[in-house]
Structures are given as C-alpha cells and as structure tokens.
Amino acid sequence: MIKNNHFRFISLGFIFLFSFLFIENVNASGSEGDFNANEMIMHHIADSHEFHLWGEGQESLSIPLPVILWTENGLDIFMSGKFHHGEETVTTDKGSYELIHDKIYYAGTYSEEAHTGEQPLDFSITKNVFTLILSSILICLIFITVAKGYKKRPGAPKGLQSLMEPLVIFVRDEIAIPNIGEKKHHIFMPFLLTVFFFIWLNNLIGLVPFFPGSANLSGNVSFTGTLAVITLFVVNFSGNKEYWKHIFWMPGVPVPVKILLAPIELISVFAKPFALAVRLFANITAGHIVVLSLIALIFILGSYAASLVAVPLALFINILELLVAFLQAFVFTLLAALFIGQAVAEHEHH
Amino acid sequence: MDLITPSIGLVFWTGLVFLILIIILRAFAWKPILSALKAREDSIEDALKSAELAKQEMAKLQADNQKLLQEARAERDKLLKEATDVATKIKEEAKADASKQTEKMIGDAKKAIELEKNAALREVTVKVAELSLEIAEKVLRKNLSDDKEQKALVDDYIKDLKLN
Structure with a gap:
C-alpha cells in the first residue's frame, strides 16, 4: 500500500516535471510565430539525414x-x-x-x-538506417550473451537468460508449433525469432523520444515492406506441391470455379504480405502521430494549462504503445507463421 | 505521400541488415539456445519418465515381495505339516515298536523265569535227594545207638529242612 502511494507520488512528480519542460518549449517556439502541427508531426515520423538533438x-x-x-x-x-x-x-x-x-x-x-x-x-x-544497425547490434549482443549462458550453465537459466527464455519459448510454443506443426517448425524458428525480436526491439526504440531512439523505423513503409517481402519469399519458397495446387488448380471444385479461383488465390499470395506491411506500418505510425498530436495540442492552444491534460494523455498513449509494440511484433510473427503453415501443410485428401 | 513512398536506401539496408542478422543469430544464438532448451526439456522428460518407471518397478517389486512372502508362508505351513505328520508317524511307530519290545521282553522274562524256576526245582529236587540221603545216613548212624534219639534227630532235621 505504501509502495503504491510512493509510486503514485513519483509518477505525478514526473508528469509535472515534463509539463514544465514543455512549457519551456512553448516560450521558445512561441517567439518564432506560427506553429504548424502537421509539419512537425510529419517531420518527426519521417526519415532524416541527421539526428536532431535540440x-x-x-x-x-x-x-x-x-x-x-x-x-x-x-x-x-x-x-x-x-x-x-x-x-x-x-x-x-x-x-x-x-x-x-x-x-x-x-x-x-x-x-x-x-x-x-x-x-x-x-x-x-539515415536516422532509420542508423537505428536499424543499432538494433541489430543490440539483438546480437543480447542473444549471443544468452546463448553463451546456455553453454556455461546447462541447468536453470539466470539473469538475461531467464528474461529471454520465456519469450523464445513463447515464440516456439505459441507461434511456431501451433501454426507450422511439430515436424517442420524448427526450419522456420530462426526466421520467426529474428522477425519477432527485430520488430519488437525497433518498436520499443521508436518509443524512446531522444537519441539514440526516436527514429520511426518500424513505422516506415520501406522497413515493413521489406520484411513483408522477405516473408513472401520465405512462405512461397517453402510452399509444397499441395500449396501451389491450391492456388492454381483448387482441388474439389468444378473446372469453371477452378479458373475463377486461380487469379483470386494468386492475388492473395501478394495480399497477405501486403497486409502484414501495412498493418505494422499503420499501427506504429498511428501511435507516434497520436502522441505527437497530443504534444502539439499544447502549442496549438498556446496555453500552459493544456499540458496538464495533454501530457498525462500522451503518457497514457505511450504506455499503450508499449503494449502495441509487443502486440504488433507478435501479430506479424504469428501471421508469418500462419502463412508458412499453410504453405507447408500436408493436406488430407478429401 | 512521402509517408507511404518506399525509399530505396532504407529498403536496401533493411534487406541487407535483416539477412545478415538472421544468418548471425541463426548460427550463434537461435541454434544454441533452441538446442539447449530442447536438451533440457528432454532431460526433464527423461527424468520424469524414469521416475515413473522406478515407481512402477517399486510397485512390482513390492508385489513380488508380497508374493514371495506368501509363498514362503505356504511353504513353511506345508513343511510344518509334513514335519508334524512325520513326527506323529515316528511316534506311532516308536510306540508300536516299544510295545512290541516290551511284549517280547516280558515274554523273554517269562521264559527265563520258567527256565530258572525249572532249574531251581531241579536243584531243589537234587538238594532234597542229597539231604534225604544225608539224613538217611545220619539216621542210619544214630539208629545204631538209640531209637529215641534217632527219632528226635529226624525231627530235628526235618525242622531244619523246613527252615531252609
């Protein structure tokens, strides 16, 4: 109970502290005249050739x-x-x-x-490429350290290892095995694990509002599109005979329907990764836009009082974004696993 | 529009970095981690299985023990019964033997007594004859001197004889 109160006190303190920081900014930009919220937001979520500090x-x-x-x-x-x-x-x-x-x-x-x-x-x-490389190095450091831990101690996990192990097991037991199946899931585990942690870490780095974070990498359509195209390749290169048969010559339906279904199925081959790319891009970008809009509200209204509403709201959205960061990584990986599962499934002949 | 226009640079770097990342992580992270996890899970499963097996073995052993114990008990009972039977038989036999022996001994003794008796009677007869001869001799000798005394003497001898 006491701990809870302390926590409340500290968080309130933080809210006020940040409010004053923003008030400070109001003065700085107010003197320069018109504030264009749209330009500010677009500038923040777009890529840049320099890392803007202040x-x-x-x-x-x-x-x-x-x-x-x-x-x-x-x-x-x-x-x-x-x-x-x-x-x-x-x-x-x-x-x-x-x-x-x-x-x-x-x-x-x-x-x-x-x-x-x-x-x-x-x-x-650029800022995004820098973040891309930074997150890759971080992921390598984290997981190579974890892997070394297993070599050193074959028994119970410890430290970073015990933090990451449930996540790795989560990807294996909740994403890979149910969708791809016990027999073939191990072939795709490196891909799924890399996608999951890569997206998650980049989502999180994107939420950090200052250097070396602040780049909107996982909310960039080039990034999500590239990952989706890689997923497209993984899915279709692992597709078996049955998979292609279901696309071009659907079994069990009359010939006219087969002809009708083939183009639709072919479109779905590309629609699936397209949806992956758009979903991740839109979710992460939307989150950034909402947070930035709430902050922009203070400058649009030009009133200190607005920060009392905008900052707690922005904080709330930011915390929500922590959840979204995980959720979108999970959804991307889950759907990738689902598509792979469809491609490698051994169909029962009906 | 800028927002949804892919830029070639980022596409290139994302593709390159992701592929390098997947290769590095596959070799140095995912494979060791997954195989270590698998090894651990297998060892836990093995341990559980062997524990279950040991439990079953134990139960079986206990059942075997029970069975052995029962068998041993039955064997003991059987042995005891047999032993009792044998003992009874031996006792019976001994009894029968003993009575036979006794009878034989009694018979022998009777025979011996008969023999002894006969021998004694014969001896008595001989002794009586001898004594009679002696008396007769003494009487004959005394008779020579006194009739009266002769008679007394004979009585005396006869008294003597009776006492004997």
Missing part, C-alpha cells in the same frame, strides 16, 4: 550521419553536416546536391510547384 533551424544541434549516393558519376560519400541543415548546396567532384525536406536532389533540379526533382539513388545511413 534547437530550431540554423541554431539546432544535430548529429550528422554519412550520406552515400549512387550518382550518374558513381559512388559519392560525405557527411550530412555539409548541408548545414539544408541551407547549403554540397559540391563534390562527382556532382552538387541540395537537401530539401530531408531529401537529396541534384542542385537546381527541384521545383517548388511539382514538389519533385532529379534525385541520385540515396543509400545514406
């Missing part, structure tokens, strides 16, 4: 990230700091570039009306 415009402090371009004249590498937050044109011996709305264009090709211009292929280590 400040506005020219005075802002950012960590520059490497820019890697494949241009007409070959590979071009430099640091994004050279753009000076998009104010300056960068000229190298391979070409000259401009940074407009966090996108790199060949200098002078961008037109304001069309909102587009000529772009080199951009393989830069």
Whole structure:
C-alpha cells in the first residue's frame, strides 16, 4: 500500500516535471510565430539525414550521419553536416546536391510547384538506417550473451537468460508449433525469432523520444515492406506441391470455379504480405502521430494549462504503445507463421 | 505521400541488415539456445519418465515381495505339516515298536523265569535227594545207638529242612 502511494507520488512528480519542460518549449517556439502541427508531426515520423538533438533551424544541434549516393558519376560519400541543415548546396567532384525536406536532389533540379526533382539513388545511413544497425547490434549482443549462458550453465537459466527464455519459448510454443506443426517448425524458428525480436526491439526504440531512439523505423513503409517481402519469399519458397495446387488448380471444385479461383488465390499470395506491411506500418505510425498530436495540442492552444491534460494523455498513449509494440511484433510473427503453415501443410485428401 | 513512398536506401539496408542478422543469430544464438532448451526439456522428460518407471518397478517389486512372502508362508505351513505328520508317524511307530519290545521282553522274562524256576526245582529236587540221603545216613548212624534219639534227630532235621 505504501509502495503504491510512493509510486503514485513519483509518477505525478514526473508528469509535472515534463509539463514544465514543455512549457519551456512553448516560450521558445512561441517567439518564432506560427506553429504548424502537421509539419512537425510529419517531420518527426519521417526519415532524416541527421539526428536532431535540440534547437530550431540554423541554431539546432544535430548529429550528422554519412550520406552515400549512387550518382550518374558513381559512388559519392560525405557527411550530412555539409548541408548545414539544408541551407547549403554540397559540391563534390562527382556532382552538387541540395537537401530539401530531408531529401537529396541534384542542385537546381527541384521545383517548388511539382514538389519533385532529379534525385541520385540515396543509400545514406539515415536516422532509420542508423537505428536499424543499432538494433541489430543490440539483438546480437543480447542473444549471443544468452546463448553463451546456455553453454556455461546447462541447468536453470539466470539473469538475461531467464528474461529471454520465456519469450523464445513463447515464440516456439505459441507461434511456431501451433501454426507450422511439430515436424517442420524448427526450419522456420530462426526466421520467426529474428522477425519477432527485430520488430519488437525497433518498436520499443521508436518509443524512446531522444537519441539514440526516436527514429520511426518500424513505422516506415520501406522497413515493413521489406520484411513483408522477405516473408513472401520465405512462405512461397517453402510452399509444397499441395500449396501451389491450391492456388492454381483448387482441388474439389468444378473446372469453371477452378479458373475463377486461380487469379483470386494468386492475388492473395501478394495480399497477405501486403497486409502484414501495412498493418505494422499503420499501427506504429498511428501511435507516434497520436502522441505527437497530443504534444502539439499544447502549442496549438498556446496555453500552459493544456499540458496538464495533454501530457498525462500522451503518457497514457505511450504506455499503450508499449503494449502495441509487443502486440504488433507478435501479430506479424504469428501471421508469418500462419502463412508458412499453410504453405507447408500436408493436406488430407478429401 | 512521402509517408507511404518506399525509399530505396532504407529498403536496401533493411534487406541487407535483416539477412545478415538472421544468418548471425541463426548460427550463434537461435541454434544454441533452441538446442539447449530442447536438451533440457528432454532431460526433464527423461527424468520424469524414469521416475515413473522406478515407481512402477517399486510397485512390482513390492508385489513380488508380497508374493514371495506368501509363498514362503505356504511353504513353511506345508513343511510344518509334513514335519508334524512325520513326527506323529515316528511316534506311532516308536510306540508300536516299544510295545512290541516290551511284549517280547516280558515274554523273554517269562521264559527265563520258567527256565530258572525249572532249574531251581531241579536243584531243589537234587538238594532234597542229597539231604534225604544225608539224613538217611545220619539216621542210619544214630539208629545204631538209640531209637529215641534217632527219632528226635529226624525231627530235628526235618525242622531244619523246613527252615531252609
């Protein structure tokens, strides 16, 4: 009971502390004039060539990230700091570039009306790519440590091991075995485990509002799309004869229906991973938008009092997002396992 | 629109990093972890199974013991009965033997007594004859001197004889 009260007191304290931090910000941005919530939110959930720490415009402090371009004249590498937050044109011996709305264009090709211009292929280590690599390193560190633990102590798990073991068993016993079956599940376990922890960790890192978090990687359609395409390959490359037969020549129905079903089934092959990609992207991005909108409310209303409502609400949504982070990783992995299970199932002949 | 436009850079890096990650984790994390988990689960299952087996073995052993005990009891009872029977038989036989022996001994004794009696009678007869001869001799000798005394003497001898 006493502990509970303490907890309440501390959390209230945190809410007030954060409220004042935001009030501070109201003053800072208020002096600059109009606040565009839409622009702010889109900027926060989009990818960026630099890691923004604090400040506005020219005075802002950012960590520059490497820019890697494949241009007409070959590979071009430099640091994004050279753009000076998009104010300056960068000229190298391979070409000259401009940074407009966090996108790199060949200098002078961008037109304001069309909102587009000529772009080199951009393989830069952006904020999202940085987070991608960071999360991969974290996952490797965590699970290689855990794996070493098993070598050292074959008995009961300890520490990090006992934290991760139930999750690994969860993926195996609740996701892989029920959907793929006892016989074949072990082939797909590395894929499912990697997908699960990779998505979950990136969802969590996305919820951290400051460096090295704050990138909206798992809410980026490129990321979710790539994972979905990999899932598509895994599912269809492991599909057996029965699976393909069910797609192109559905057994047990009249021939006209077979012909009708084939294109529908073929569409479903692509629709399934498409749904995977959109679900993860939309859920995570939506969560970020809701949190950012609630914070933006303070600036739109321009009143300190708004923070008393907006911050607890944002905190609530953030905690909800912790659940969503797990849930979406789980759903993605579960559906991947389900699709694999359909592809490798031994059908009973009816 | 930017939001739902895939960017080639991120697609490339995601694909590359994910594939490298899956290869590294497969070799250095998932395989060791899963095989360790499997080994542990197997060992637990084995332990449970062998415990169950031991339990069954124990029950069987106990049943065997019970059976053995029962058998032993039956054997003992049988042995006891047999022994009693034998003892009874021996006793009977001994009894029969003893009575036979007794009868024989009694018979022997009777015979011996008869023999002794006969022998004694014969001896008595001989002795009487001898004594009669002696008396007759003495009487004959005395008779020579006195009739009266002769008679007294004979009486005397006869008294003597009776006493004997």
